[in-house]
Amino acid sequence: MKLTVEALRRALLATADAIEQQKDELTDLDREIGDGDHGINMSRGFQGVKKELEAQNSLTDLGELSKLVGMTLIKTVGGASGPLYGTAFVKFATKWKDKQSAEGEDLFAGFKEATEGIKSRGKSQVGQKTMVDIWEPFTAALQTDTSLEKVIDQALADTKAMVATKGRASYFGEETKAVQDPGALSSSILLKNIAEVLLHD
Amino acid sequence: MKLTVEALRRALLATADAIEQQKDELTDLDREIGDGDHGINMSRGFQGVKKELEAQNSLTDLGELSKLVGMTLIKTVGGASGPLYGTAFVKFATKWKDKQSAEGEDLFAGFKEATEGIKSRGKSQVGQKTMVDIWEPFTAALQTDTSLEKVIDQALADTKAMVATKGRASYFGEETKAVQDPGALSSSILLKNIAEVLLHD
Amino acid sequence: MQVLSNYYNIKRNQKEEIDMDKLMQDANRFVSDIVDGLVLAHPNQYEKVEGLNVVKRKGGAIADKVGLVSGGGSGHEPAHAGYIGDGMLDAAVCGEVFTSPTPDMVLEGIKAADGGAGVLLVVKNYSGDVMNFDMAKDLAELEGIQVETVVVNDDISIQNEEDRRGVAGTVFVHKIAGAAAASGKSLDEVKQVADKVISRVRSMGMALSPCYMPESGKPGFELPDDEMWIGIGIHGEKGVERKAVAPVKDIAAQLVEHLTAEVTDKRIAVMVNGMGGTPVSELYLTYKYVSELLEQKGYEIVRPYVGNYMTALEMHGFSITLLPVDEELLQYLDASSKAIGFLV
Amino acid sequence: MQVLSNYYNIKRNQKEEIDMDKLMQDANRFVSDIVDGLVLAHPNQYEKVEGLNVVKRKGGAIADKVGLVSGGGSGHEPAHAGYIGDGMLDAAVCGEVFTSPTPDMVLEGIKAADGGAGVLLVVKNYSGDVMNFDMAKDLAELEGIQVETVVVNDDISIQNEEDRRGVAGTVFVHKIAGAAAASGKSLDEVKQVADKVISRVRSMGMALSPCYMPESGKPGFELPDDEMWIGIGIHGEKGVERKAVAPVKDIAAQLVEHLTAEVTDKRIAVMVNGMGGTPVSELYLTYKYVSELLEQKGYEIVRPYVGNYMTALEMHGFSITLLPVDEELLQYLDASSKAIGFLV
Numbered sequence A, B: 001m002k003l004t005v006e007a008l009r010r011a012l013l014a015t016a017d018a019i020e021q022q023k024d025e026l027t028d029l030d031r032e033i034g035d036g037d038h039g040i041n042m043s044r045g046f047q048g049v050k051k052e053l054e055a056q057n058s059l060t061d062l063g064e065l066s067k068l069v070g071m072t073l074i075k076t077v078g079g080a081s082g083p084l085y086g087t088a089f090v091k092f093a094t095k096w097k098d099k100q101s102a103e104g105e106d107l108f109a110g111f112k113e114a115t116e117g118i119k120s121r122g123k124s125q126v127g128q129k130t131m132v133d134i135w136e137p138f139t140a141a142l143q144t145d146t147s148l149e150k151v152i153d154q155a156l157a158d159t160k161a162m163v164a165t166k167g168r169a170s171y172f173g174e175e176t177k178a179v180q181d182p183g184a185l186s187s188s189i190l191l192k193n194i195a196e197v198l199l200h201d
Numbered sequence C, D: 001m002q003v004l005s006n007y008y009n010i011k012r013n014q015k016e017e018i019d020m021d022k023l024m025q026d027a028n029r030f031v032s033d034i035v036d037g038l039v040l041a042h043p044n045q046y047e048k049v050e051g052l053n054v055v056k057r058k059g060g061a062i063a064d065k066v067g068l069v070s071g072g073g074s075g076h077e078p079a080h081a082g083y084i085g086d087g088m089l090d091a092a093v094c095g096e097v098f099t100s101p102t103p104d105m106v107l108e109g110i111k112a113a114d115g116g117a118g119v120l121l122v123v124k125n126y127s128g129d130v131m132n133f134d135m136a137k138d139l140a141e142l143e144g145i146q147v148e149t150v151v152v153n154d155d156i157s158i159q160n161e162e163d164r165r166g167v168a169g170t171v172f173v174h175k176i177a178g179a180a181a182a183s184g185k186s187l188d189e190v191k192q193v194a195d196k197v198i199s200r201v202r203s204m205g206m207a208l209s210p211c212y213m214p215e216s217g218k219p220g221f222e223l224p225d226d227e228m229w230i231g232i233g234i235h236g237e238k239g240v241e242r243k244a245v246a247p248v249k250d251i252a253a254q255l256v257e258h259l260t261a262e263v264t265d266k267r268i269a270v271m272v273n274g275m276g277g278t279p280v281s282e283l284y285l286t287y288k289y290v291s292e293l294l295e296q297k298g299y300e301i302v303r304p305y306v307g308n309y310m311t312a313l314e315m316h317g318f319s320i321t322l323l324p325v326d327e328e329l330l331q332y333l334d335a336s337s338k339a340i341g342f343l344v
């Protein structure tokens, strides 16, 4: 499993398209247990990323690419998801600085740093029904042989069953058990697209 | 045909009840070609009249009774119909001052004065699709042998077919042809109840 | 008696659809509750005439100043009581919802406003208002108070000039006549400047949704959510043209087209007025396009006003008012006002 | 591109029911159109930071005065830009509808407000706002600007204190901290008085009808016309209890019951705040019952505020805010303010 600049770029473009496809679904989940903008926010952010990637297609450094994506998300998304996704990519950049690809421990270190970054930015931890509940098991699975796709699916199912205690969803308490967390769903979209390029490259 | 104090009182109480019955109908007509309050206004006014009549049941003077009714309507109704109905009764009072009943020329003179009072207060005339189009033919019929009830029904039908050129209904122009004027309908209720006591007393 | 809960209960039992949404206690006390709340919320500024829905300046009339009285049906808040205050009105007479107040009420307003220099009545052009204020004027004159009347008729939705309604332009009349009175002008002079405003000011409005009468629970007009009325009044009267909802620039362009046909002077004050249920965000958004359109036509907007000034209960929509100004009118517009609806 | 007309056309073609009624031009430009309109309507007071939905005091920061910056998602107008003005805020950062602005935008707001005496950020307690303003603070400090933050969390609808949202009480923080800054207090002192307000102020709200997101056209929550939500937020979040619509006194009594359980000091300022689509008439009517209920419980209302201060687009409803006051807070509440949303 190796993440190249080209593969990450491909995964990001695929994510941008998938977000467009599932924009309404993300927004509707956020209407149920939030404020009804997550699809709109993610779409604005990843369309921004797509534009940047198309404008700057000569990047050969995984760190530079991650930083560009992180800064773009921070500057375009806003809300809670902007700083969180933005921080994740900025943290990739600190670990993948000057690298043209990442694998093994390097790959893991990037995701570990990103997940910790999300948690410390959001003052959150696993079990609170947020995107953390996707990022954390995904990162752990990088050090095992389990299928990443299966891990994500299982994490999604687990997250759905949780009671939210962080972010806007926390206002709705027990009720949130019946509804998927929108940030968990969008994280699964991104991480599945990354898993895809990791497995097939 | 003779109008006694007792008969007018009876006609007014019957009118108050009939207005209550037709309150929604009057309001709905006013919603179509006005501002949707005529039933509410007439109800407030005639419930006020009813209360006054019940409080002051020793009046023996047609002028005093008319004045009481006129002042009550002026003070409780507001809108366009308040001053118009109020003026009509105040004008009755000027012609029926110190009389215990009115018939023949006296009766006619009262209604003539009332109708002229409405017209001058409202700066209106026949043919504009207002209450005037009921009061004027009714008054004229007092000097003939025609059935007052039939005259009112005919006047109502004629008024409905008119285009409004006075009051709020005038904003709606040609459209008003399809809808009865609410003030014409409430006038018909009052005048039919007066006709009733005139004919049966 | 709780008409509101009764209303909802009756409807629910009849399994009728309920459209009206209102914060209220008792439809029979709707107006007095509003007036009471206004006075309670501004205890140093307003006072109620005992037992009547008539509001006056706290402390009463100002000696030797021309008194200014306005009013009409209620449902137009902050009009008219919200325009009482130093530099604007001295009293306001609040009729039932969309129903002119009675002459005895108006008389109380006149008495509360009279400081010995006479009283100007600012009346909107509706048969009911004109008649009731007229009767009150007669009564006041019997009591030795000098009274003049001006009738505002700024709504160009109505073709026939005689029938033109008084709408949001009335607020400019209050402001300017109020400032003139505060500056010590005589009754004749105040009336003259009020008439000057009336001769110049023009308005036109639209609605995306109707207002509901508190007592009947019924809307002033029926309007599917994807349609709008152009040329509505401020009493739930439907407009002159019903059409599909359009982007606000198209709507504004239609209103501006009609208005500019009647307003030739290019130096203007503009009011974008909300109809009560319009959030101020949408009013500012609307103002952006209104001002662009007017400037493209060569108008110079020297004083913009954006807000809910002359409303129709919870109606969602807006009106545009244009007032060509000269130095005199500008000076009066800019003069200090302590009225809660028009603080300067 | 006209998202609005597209929106209606698509719905019409799909024969879908359309509920949203909005005056707008293009959902993608909804916020910038509002900001543009606000600045155009108050050209002597406001200025936009070139290319961003960041509004600052015309003429920029005041030298040696502590700068005050607030902001958050848009849709709460007149918050937050309408509270810019002498005596209140120096800059406001306007995110997309109900979405916290980004750190680079907040940084521009901080720079616009910095007059050399440091800047206080007034943030409402939402993860997004807290994170974005925090990142901006770091960036500003890198540029040598001293920044402090206070986080408002007045909404008692939320049980868990840590999660309590910032709602209408934020306006009192703007006013009081703004007056303290204007009076020459230091950054620490201004932060201290802001925190004093935050520790005291409590709010709770309700809605009769939802608000609609401009882009999706969808309501924040579903609500039959004969029901209401108690304990709603200001972003279309549904409340904590859904029940049949009741007379306003019953509603007010429920909110007052919750609020007074947390507010023991009896000398208070009260705000009855509209949610955007509430006509001012209904707010005054509501205030009558709110003030009656509070007085019955022995509270003394020394400063009443009634109006649309912190809204949620066109939502129809209200919130009540209680702020126990002492002489210091009263003096700051009464200090002059030129902000269009809170003129004193």
Ligand SMILES: Nc1ncnc2c1ncn2[C@@H]1O[C@H](COP(=O)(O)OP(=O)(O)O)[C@@H](O)[C@H]1O
Residues within 6 Å of the ligand: A030, A034, A035, A037, A038, A041, A042, A078, A079, A080, A081, A082, A084, A118, A121, A122, A123, A124, A129, A130, A131, A132, A166, A167, A168, A169, A181, A182, A183, A184, D098, D099, D100, D127, D128, D129
């Ligand atoms: N403190 C937090 N820590 C981790 N994730 C969070 C936190 N707050 C929110 N989130 C995630 O962000 C998502 C919501 O994002 P979005 O709707 O774009 O922002 P907002 O909540 O500001 O409207 C949630 O579904 C959740 O997964």
Ligand SMILES: Nc1ncnc2c1ncn2[C@@H]1O[C@H](COP(=O)(O)OP(=O)(O)O)[C@@H](O)[C@H]1O
Residues within 6 Å of the ligand: B030, B034, B035, B037, B038, B041, B042, B078, B079, B080, B081, B082, B084, B118, B121, B122, B123, B124, B129, B130, B131, B132, B166, B167, B168, B181, B182, B183, B184, C098, C099, C100, C127, C128, C129
């Ligand atoms: N100028 C007028 N002359 C005669 N009748 C009038 C005039 N204006 C209104 N009306 C009558 O009054 C009725 C409306 O009364 P109402 O609805 O109570 O008052 P408002 O029009 O003030 O709401 C009309 O249907 C019409 O018959």
Ligand SMILES: [Mg+2]
Residues within 6 Å of the ligand: A030, A034, A035, A036, A037, A038, A079, A168
């Ligand atoms: Mg959200």
Ligand SMILES: [Mg+2]
Residues within 6 Å of the ligand: B030, B034, B035, B036, B037, B038, B079, B168
């Ligand atoms: Mg009527």
Ligand SMILES: [Mg+2]
Residues within 6 Å of the ligand: B035, B037, B079, B080, C073, C097, C098, C099, C100, C128
């Ligand atoms: Mg009426």
Ligand SMILES: [Mg+2]
Residues within 6 Å of the ligand: A035, A037, A079, A080, D073, D097, D098, D099, D100, D128
């Ligand atoms: Mg959001």
